[in-house]
Amino acid sequence: MDHRIPKREADARRLFAFGDAEFGARMPQSLLSSSMVGSANRGLVIQALFDLGPTSRAELARLAGVNRTTISGIVQPLLDADILVENDPVQTGRGGGKPARPLWFSPKAQPICGVLLMPDAVHACLVTLDGHVLADHRVLLPEGGGPVEPIIDAVIRSVTLTLAEAERPPFGIGIAVGGMVDTDLGTIVAVNLAPALDGYPIATRLSHEFGLPVRLDHHPRALLVGDRWFGQGRGVPQFAVVYTGEVLGGALYFGGHLYRGASGAGGELGHTFVQVDGELCRCGRRGCWDTIATLGWLRREARVLGLPEADDMDSARLVDLVQRGVQGAEPLFDRYARNIAVGIANLQQTVAPNYFILHGDAVLGGERMIARISDHVRHLVPSRPGTLIEIVAGDAGDQAALLGAAGLVLSDLLQFSI
Amino acid sequence: MDHRIPKREADARRLFAFGDAEFGARMPQSLLSSSMVGSANRGLVIQALFDLGPTSRAELARLAGVNRTTISGIVQPLLDADILVENDPVQTGRGGGKPARPLWFSPKAQPICGVLLMPDAVHACLVTLDGHVLADHRVLLPEGGGPVEPIIDAVIRSVTLTLAEAERPPFGIGIAVGGMVDTDLGTIVAVNLAPALDGYPIATRLSHEFGLPVRLDHHPRALLVGDRWFGQGRGVPQFAVVYTGEVLGGALYFGGHLYRGASGAGGELGHTFVQVDGELCRCGRRGCWDTIATLGWLRREARVLGLPEADDMDSARLVDLVQRGVQGAEPLFDRYARNIAVGIANLQQTVAPNYFILHGDAVLGGERMIARISDHVRHLVPSRPGTLIEIVAGDAGDQAALLGAAGLVLSDLLQFSI
DNA sequence: CGCCATTGTGTGAGGCTCGCACAAAATCCT
DNA sequence: AGGATTTTGTGCGAGCCTCACACAATGGCG
Numbered sequence: 001m002d003h004r005i006p007k008r009e010a011d012a013r014r015l016f017a018f019g020d021a022e023f024g025a026r027m028p029q030s031l032l033s034s035s036m037v038g039s040a041n042r043g044l045v046i047q048a049l050f051d052l053g054p055t056s057r058a059e060l061a062r063l064a065g066v067n068r069t070t071i072s073g074i075v076q077p078l079l080d081a082d083i084l085v086e087n088d089p090v091q092t093g094r095g096g097g098k099p100a101r102p103l104w105f106s107p108k109a110q111p112i113c114g115v116l117l118m119p120d121a122v123h124a125c126l127v128t129l130d131g132h133v134l135a136d137h138r139v140l141l142p143e144g145g146g147p148v149e150p151i152i153d154a155v156i157r158s159v160t161l162t163l164a165e166a167e168r169p170p171f172g173i174g175i176a177v178g179g180m181v182d183t184d185l186g187t188i189v190a191v192n193l194a195p196a197l198d199g200y201p202i203a204t205r206l207s208h209e210f211g212l213p214v215r216l217d218h219h220p221r222a223l224l225v226g227d228r229w230f231g232q233g234r235g236v237p238q239f240a241v242v243y244t245g246e247v248l249g250g251a252l253y254f255g256g257h258l259y260r261g262a263s264g265a266g267g268e269l270g271h272t273f274v275q276v277d278g279e280l281c282r283c284g285r286r287g288c289w290d291t292i293a294t295l296g297w298l299r300r301e302a303r304v305l306g307l308p309e310a311d312d313m314d315s316a317r318l319v320d321l322v323q324r325g326v327q328g329a330e331p332l333f334d335r336y337a338r339n340i341a342v343g344i345a346n347l348q349q350t351v352a353p354n355y356f357i358l359h360g361d362a363v364l365g366g367e368r369m370i371a372r373i374s375d376h377v378r379h380l381v382p383s384r385p386g387t388l389i390e391i392v393a394g395d396a397g398d399q400a401a402l403l404g405a406a407g408l409v410l411s412d413l414l415q416f417s418i
Numbered sequence: 419m420d421h422r423i424p425k426r427e428a429d430a431r432r433l434f435a436f437g438d439a440e441f442g443a444r445m446p447q448s449l450l451s452s453s454m455v456g457s458a459n460r461g462l463v464i465q466a467l468f469d470l471g472p473t474s475r476a477e478l479a480r481l482a483g484v485n486r487t488t489i490s491g492i493v494q495p496l497l498d499a500d501i502l503v504e505n506d507p508v509q510t511g512r513g514g515g516k517p518a519r520p521l522w523f524s525p526k527a528q529p530i531c532g533v534l535l536m537p538d539a540v541h542a543c544l545v546t547l548d549g550h551v552l553a554d555h556r557v558l559l560p561e562g563g564g565p566v567e568p569i570i571d572a573v574i575r576s577v578t579l580t581l582a583e584a585e586r587p588p589f590g591i592g593i594a595v596g597g598m599v600d601t602d603l604g605t606i607v608a609v610n611l612a613p614a615l616d617g618y619p620i621a622t623r624l625s626h627e628f629g630l631p632v633r634l635d636h637h638p639r640a641l642l643v644g645d646r647w648f649g650q651g652r653g654v655p656q657f658a659v660v661y662t663g664e665v666l667g668g669a670l671y672f673g674g675h676l677y678r679g680a681s682g683a684g685g686e687l688g689h690t691f692v693q694v695d696g697e698l699c700r701c702g703r704r705g706c707w708d709t710i711a712t713l714g715w716l717r718r719e720a721r722v723l724g725l726p727e728a729d730d731m732d733s734a735r736l737v738d739l740v741q742r743g744v745q746g747a748e749p750l751f752d753r754y755a756r757n758i759a760v761g762i763a764n765l766q767q768t769v770a771p772n773y774f775i776l777h778g779d780a781v782l783g784g785e786r787m788i789a790r791i792s793d794h795v796r797h798l799v800p801s802r803p804g805t806l807i808e809i810v811a812g813d814a815g816d817q818a819a820l821l822g823a824a825g826l827v828l829s830d831l832l833q834f835s836i
Numbered sequence: 837c838g839c840c841a842t843t844g845t846g847t848g849a850g851g852c853t854c855g856c857a858c859a860a861a862a863t864c865c866t
Numbered sequence: 867a868g869g870a871t872t873t874t875g876t877g878c879g880a881g882c883c884t885c886a887c888a889c890a891a892t893g894g895c896g
Contacts, residue, residue: 097863
């Protein structure tokens with residue numbers, strides 16, 4: 001891999017906020033300068049394009065409440081750098097007037113490499129700025145984790161294969177990790193089933209290997225970022241993502257940013273208490289939400305009830321049993337939905353998102369599952385005048401996480417200084 | 419009250435972000451302009467002064483990583499407007515050099531009017547920029563609430579009395595309300611024990627009455643703002659406030675801002691579930707944190723145990739009983755502390771603040787109470803390498819809320835556009 | 837007394853947005 | 867058919883802000 005960056009790529013990168021290819025080196029809360037205004041506004045305009053779809057300069061200016069010339073000045077360098085293109089002229093609705101030239105992301109723009117690192121496999125892909133997945137490589141990891149180097153080799157192999165298909169070097173590499181991470185340091189804190197990775201500085205390693213900026217984050221937060229740029233969260237000012245399945249996780253978006261607590265903690269919803277002194281949790285405490293809203297709970301209860309395929313029970317199977325009228329399925333379905341709703345209600349009360357995107361197992365249960373969870377949440381949250389809580393399904397497969405991983409890089413590219 | 423604003427006051431106001439005296443009219447997420455850079459940086463410099471204490475221009479420039487001339491340019495108009503003053507020259511530590519002139523808030527600066535509106539009384543005061551309380555007036559409200567106009571009259575009377583003692587018209591009026599509010603509209607949503615106030619547009623009313631900008635917020639959030647500007651939260655990048663007593667409440671600070679959910683919801687921690695299907699709560703649901711961590715719970719349990727003065731039990735009395743070795747007091751003390759810790763632990767897991775400032779009843783229990791709560795929190799939160807959770811006591815009286823109410827105006831004055 | 841370090845202040849350069857004027861392009865109306 | 871109207875996108879100078887540099891002021895140290 002050539003470490004030198006062609007001139008056009010360097011220009012494109014300078015239009016964004018990336019200072020250098022190294023991880024970290026984020027400035028602390030400092031004063032603003034005029035040049036930061038430039039990059040911040042560039043980010044805001046691109047963000048608006050994501051939220052609105054192809055949009056003309058004049059329309060962007062109207063929506064942002066600024067002068068048309070300002071938008072022209074902002075987008076011109078982006079057009080020159082092949083990040084945006086002018087689409088064909090489009091007639092504005094009523095009256096006459098010069099037809100608008102909507103702006104959209106150029107197919108010739110550099111892509112982003114998204115990586116999903118789970119305990120059992122690595123999945124890498126290329127994502128275009130408009131959210132299309134181009135290349136796509138999956139490498140299985142040794143059973144039970146094993147030593148660290150083979151895992152890292154697998155990551156590097158999958159990324160190398162993916163990058164080989166890119167026509168232009170990507171903007172950067174984003175990694176969604178199925179475990180705890182430290183986003184400040186770019187290190188893995190702990191991955192269940194792959195303890196060898198604990199503390200591994202994977203961002204630095206990949207950055208040196210490929211000479212590209214690398215951003216990593218926790219799996220649920222990557223899901224949120226994917227939804228924000230490419231999914232159900234586009235244009236929504238505040239929302240939360242809740243992931244259910246073998247584990248529970250959550251993430252928050254508001255004020256134009258993914259919420260990250262100190263060092264990237266936060267959203268560890270699985271081990272909040274919903275039943276003080278309740279059932280013993282695998283974390284060693286008692287009464288965590290994890291004990292009543294994971295697949296583990298569902299399968300245990302299904303076994304007690306003697307439901308078919310109890311050991312492989314999930315939302316899809318459960319809904320199927322309910323629809324076939326199997327004895328005991330409907331009450332279990334209702335309890336499972338309610339248990340999930342309890343955690344969502346607590347999150348709603350604590351930080352007041354009114355729009356939730358569910359990922360993971362709950363999505364497999366389809367509209368019926370989502371609707372039942374919604375019903376319970378609405379009953380569990382004290383009503384507040386004028387507030388409507390909406391719950392929707394995200395994408396359940398790897399795709400959401402891969403788009404999210406790519407979105408991590410995008411979020412960084414558009415970093416608006418404050 | 420004269421509605422015209424003297425020239426010097428108008429100048430001072432223009433240096434901040436207040437567009438006009440009306441409530442609302444906040445701009446949506448829009449593009450930045452150069453002039454916004456100016457007001458944002460002005461706000462950041464003043465914020466730095468709050469966090470650092472008296473500081474010279476050169477020192478501020480070093481800490482912010484900007485040119486000295488930039489700081490000079492920023493503070494000069496603030497000096498001209500009598501908001502800041504140059505303190506006496508101070509010799510820098512080692513070596514020679516021209517002595518620095520630390521900048522600090524001028525005693526001649528306009529004050530801020532802080533108001534605390536509780537179901538039983540209105541409390542108004544004047545607060546200087548360096549956190550001193552000048553005038554101070556308290557008006558009792560009619561028992562049981564009653565109609566709305568007498569309550570509003572009492573508010574206006576207390577503010578009028580307070581403003582009469584001000585040498586210069588204050589920057590604005592901040593109100594901490596002991597109930598639900600809508601910070602977007604500046605209205606009261608619901609105050610227990612004073613239902614006549616529900617939906618009352620108190621910000622607009624006071625703004626018209628006194629011709630001043632009015633900001634209002636929920637009581638716990640005002641506490642947080644007070645701590646951020648004048649208390650334990652100064653210079654802390656991320657922290658949470660938890661209020662315990664007759665009710666429970668919380669608020670979050672991070673990223674340079676108080677966190678407000680949509681319309682000012684969020685932090686309604688009292689009715690998060692910690693005991694699914696547990697004891698019946700006054701909100702009609704079961705197992706809210708409110709059922710195990712309020713004074714109501716403490717007094718109920720004290721009665722069951724036959725402790726003296728059970729009906730007036732609070733943390734101060736309880737700690738006293740513990741110190742005197744009264745039978746049953748120590749276990750109740752421990753359970754109460756643990757019940758409070760449960761909610762704090764959940765908040766920590768959800769949004770990951772590592773610094774908590776307690777207010778209300780828990781503070782009355784002194785260092786012993788705080789220490790016990792801390793112990794429980796540390797046991798209830800899964801450990802994360804390198805993370806230390808710190809819990810401190812705030813101020814328990816009205817003072818904290820009044821400073822907080824004034825801080826609401828200050829936060830708005832320093833609004834850094836994004 | 838001379839040298840050095842540090843603080844605070846002018847001055848011009850460069851970046852950004854804004855308002856205005858103007859060319860280009862399509863529709864509407866007579 | 868042709869002019870009026872409307873809308874889009876683009877130069878140009880003004881104004882605001884930060885920055886780099888030079889310079890006066892002030893005190894310690896040898």
